[in-house]
Amino acid sequence: MIGWHKALPSAALPAGTLGSAVVAGRKVLLARLDDGTVTAARAMCPHQGADLSLGMLYFDAVDCPLHHYVYDLRTGRNRYPRNVYPAEMKESVADQQLYPVKEDDGWIWVKDPEARVDPHATSD
Ligand code: FES
Numbered sequence: 001m002i003g004w005h006k007a008l009p010s011a012a013l014p015a016g017t018l019g020s021a022v023v024a025g026r027k028v029l030l031a032r033l034d035d036g037t038v039t040a041a042r043a044m045c046p047h048q049g050a051d052l053s054l055g056m057l058y059f060d061a062v063d064c065p066l067h068h069y070v071y072d073l074r075t076g077r078n079r080y081p082r083n084v085y086p087a088e089m090k091e092s093v094a095d096q097q098l099y100p101v102k103e104d105d106g107w108i109w110v111k112d113p114e115a116r117v118d119p120h121a122t123s124d
Pocket of ligand 1: 045046047048049050064065066067068069
């Protein structure tokens with residue numbers, strides 16, 4: 001599995017929880033959503049750099065512990081404050097970078113943290 005790194009035992013990340021791991025020297029946010037899906041993202045908040053692994057997970061999104069910006073962990077899109085900003089300010093809010101992630105042999109694996117997920121790509 002070239003480019004994939006063991007991040008965390010699958011059993012260490014129950015549904016509805018956040019975790020973190022250092023992958024290739026970079027801290028990665030891990031989450032297991034309520035439906036069991038595992039996601040991986042950059043741990044550093046795009047706003048002012050807080051550690052998102054110390055935030056809260058709800059409705060498939062992470063709520064940053066510092067200023068409560070909310071990032072969708074399926075798409076990386078900022079949900080808040082983008083959803084309340086005036087139209088001319090919405091695009092000034094950065095999205096979060098997601099990483100390719102999978103589970104195999106009892107482990108959560110993250111692909112090279114420099115690799116970005118395209119949330120609009122198809123799986124075929
Ligand atoms: S540092 Fe995360 S919302 Fe400000």
